[in-house]
Amino acid sequence: MDSITANNSIIHFNKNCYTSLNKHIEESDFSKIFILVDENTHELCLPILLENLETSITIEIIEIESGEINKTIDTCVGVWNTLSDLDADRKSLMINVGGGVITDLGGFVACTFKRGIAYVNIPTTLLSMVDASVGGKTGVDLGHLKNQIGVIDSPDLVLIDTNFLDTLPTNQMRSGLAEMLKHGLISDVNYWNKFTDLSKLSLDDLDELIYESVIIKRNVVTEDPRENGLRKTLNFGHTLGHAIETYFLGNENKKTLLHGEAIVIGMILAAYISSELTNFPKPERDFIKKLFISYYGEVVIENQDIKPILELLKYDKKNSHGNINFVLLEAIGKPKIDCIVEESVILDAFNYYAS
Structure with a gap:
């Protein structure tokens, strides 16, 4: 390479x-x-x-x-x-x-x-x-x-x-896979499609997939090194994902989540919000949820967990002028940055995840 x-x-x-x-x-x-x-x-x-x-x-x-x-x-x-x-x-x-x-x-x-x-x-x-x-x-x-x-x-x-x-270990490999899945969702439908059936992939394919993922990130950070615009797209799934990761890390009653495990939940939630706010197709939203849960399983997020998770959103580094800014999808490979989301839609997203 x-x-x-x-x-x-x-x-x-x-x-x-x-x-x-x-x-x-x-x-x-x-x-x-x-x-x-x-x-x-x-x-x-x-x-x-x-x-x-x-x-x-x-x-x-x-x-x-x-x-x-x-x-x-x-x-x-x-x-x-x-x-x-x-x-x-x-x-x-x-x-x-x-x-x-x-x-x-x-x-x-x-x-x-x-x-x-x-x-x-x-x-x-x-x-x-x-x-x-x-x-x-x-x-x-x-x-x-x-x-x-x-x-x-x-x-x-x-x-x-x-x-x-x-x-x-396997869980660390899955954690890294989450970021590769994200790269497909935000930038390249053909790259995304390579992950929709992992049974067709061999270890020999992994080097090439890593190489493609690095190129995707390289292209983004080269165009926007200081995260003023395009680089924000790399945060798809991270607004809620980071809050969930932080909440589970700081709660002794919860099992600590690896970064990728939390980001997968964040991407499912962001896909739902996208279907509500940016016309992301609901069949693709549902496919993402089904695929991700088949790879990662489902994490129990109880009703009493949601409020403290939402409290953590105010610390997200994409925020500006008092607004919590989400990265959403209009289509696979077509992200939209700086989206403001009502709390009621976020709550609906958690219900969707748990349903």
């Missing part, structure tokens, strides 16, 4: 990954290399990276705990302090090896340490390969509120080695 240029980043795939990384390190005169991992990627992925690194530059490993619950400023402070203790300077390189938590947090740490050091993302989950590591968004959560603090600043390189997917 050919490498892809996205704004100031170059995205390399599989056999090109480590050759490109070694060349970049050789040409850039870095003083030290810091590799950020969690306990899972330390064990399963770091050995592969170190085996392929060809450099005499000092390498330091920094490990943080895995999980969205650790994607916080406090974790950043720990990493910043470690960088300082290990004499990192402005010519240091940070390599982030992990899923979306690692690439989001590691990118933010790199962009803010000494007002910015170079960084490289090596996503190891399907979700981070097709979404989190591409586009230059970095950041951390504020309490249980997702991605409230961050900057947009691209990594030097993104290295997508799909061999890392062999380390993932």
